[in-house]
Amino acid sequence: KNQVEQSPQSLIILEGKNCTLQCNYTVSPFSNLRWYKQDTGRGPVSLTIMTFSENTKSNGRYTATLDADTKQSSLHITASQLSDSASYICVVSAQAGNTPLVFGKGTRLSVIA
Amino acid sequence: EAGVAQSPRYKIIEKRQSVAFWCNPISGHATLYWYQQILGQGPKLLIQFQNNGVVDDSQLPKDRFSAERLKGVDSTLKIQPAKLEDSAVYLCASSLGSGGRYEQFFGPGTRLTVL
Numbered sequence: 105k106n107q108v109e110q111s112p113q114s115l116i117i118l119e120g121k122n123c124t125l126q127c128n129y130t131v132s133p134f135s136n137l138r139w140y141k142q143d144t145g146r147g148p149v150s151l152t153i154m155t156f157s158e159n160t161k162s163n164g165r166y167t168a169t170l171d172a173d174t175k176q177s178s179l180h181i182t183a184s185q186l187s188d189s190a191s192y193i194c195v196v197s198a199q200a201g202n203t204p205l206v207f208g209k210g211t212r213l214s215v216i217a
Numbered sequence: 218e219a220g221v222a223q224s225p226r227y228k229i230i231e232k233r234q235s236v237a238f239w240c241n242p243i244s245g246h247a248t249l250y251w252y253q254q255i256l257g258q259g260p261k262l263l264i265q266f267q268n269n270g271v272v273d274d275s276q277l278p279k280d281r282f283s284a285e286r287l288k289g290v291d292s293t294l295k296i297q298p299a300k301l302e303d304s305a306v307y308l309c310a311s312s313l314g315s316g317g318r319y320e321q322f323f324g325p326g327t328r329l330t331v332l
Contacts, residue, residue, distance in 0.1 A: 108259075135317045147221070147308050147323030148260070193259055197317025204273065205317060207259030 106131040108196050108208035116214045121184055125211045127177040127194035135199040139168050139179045142191045142210065151179070151192075184215045219243065221324035223309050229330045235297040238327045242290065242311030248272075250321060251284055251294050252308040260308055266292065267315050296329075304331045 108129045117123050129137070136155045140148035152161040152168040154177070161168050165182045181188055191210040198206070222241040230236050242249050247268050252260035263282065265273040269289040277284070281300070286292040296303055306326040312319040 138320075145325070145328075147310070147325050149323070150320055153320070195259075199317070203317070204262045204265070205321070207261075209257065209259050 106196070106198060106203075106206045108194050108206050110192075110194050110208035110211050112211060113209070114212040114214070116216060117184055119184060119186055119215050119217050123181050123184060123213065125179045125181075125192050125194075125213070127179070127208060129175050129177070129194070129196045129206070129208075131175075131196040131198050131206050133199040134172060134175075135197040137168075137170055137177050137197070138195045139166070139177075140193040140195055142193060144190070148193055181213075184213075186215050186217065189213060189215045221309055221311055221322055223307075223324035223327055225327055226325065227328050227330075229332065230299055231332050232301055233298040235295065236299055236329065237293050237295045238307050238309075238329075240292045240294070240309030240324060242292070242309070243322055246311035246313055246322075247289075248312045248315045248319070249286055249292050250310040250312075251292070252310065254306045254308055254326070256305070263294070265315070272315060299329075299331045301331050304329055 111126045138153045139151045142148040154170045167180045170177045193210040194208040196206045249266045251263045254260045263277045264284045266286040269286050284294045306328050308326045309324045310321040312321045
């Protein structure tokens with residue numbers, strides 16, 4: 105069964121600190137993996153996308169990594185800001201045609217001053 | 218470029234009442250999706266349209282939910298009658314094409330509360 109598991113479920117960090125969010129997946133055959141940021145009351149917005157051959161992708165202070173062998177991904181946030189407070193959702197796409205995206209439940213990040 | 222528009226943003230109804238949500242996708246996007254997102258969960262696909270045809274509605278509770286995209290642009294999602302467990306955020310998304318290689322762009326969602 106195609107699944108995406110994220111950890112931790114929630115996280116509280118001080119402004120300026122770094123953090124890393126984890127994603128494990130069992131989707132097969134694998135096509136790509138995206139990290140989305142969802143602010144409260146808003147729809148998800150894509151941060152990064154990685155295909156099988158990519159093992160790291162950066163978007164400003166966000167850096168995603170992918171290990172396709174172990175089926176793990178991480179999202180590292182550097183020098184966190186209050187505006188980083190949001191849910192971060194790992195989404196995996198299977199290779200076959202119109203197979204629906206597989207969403208994780210998200211990690212709820214709170215950055216406090 | 219305008220994003221995906223949804224209305225209303227919030228809706229409160231009593232159980233057994235009816236409700237309808239509207240979505241206007243990004244111009245030129247052929248594929249439109251409706252998702253249900255329960256608090257603390259990731260979005261769950263309800264229905265996917267390619268132009269005005271249904272591609273996947275396998276997880277749509279068809280006894281109470283219906284959706285249409287008559288002219289291949291705007292779409293409406295209806296719930297009739299609503300149940301308490303339908304309380305959720307309903308997200309609309311659109312993409313240029315169908316399949317995982319096309320990025321989905323999400324609207325702000327409609328938060329439904331069923332009392």
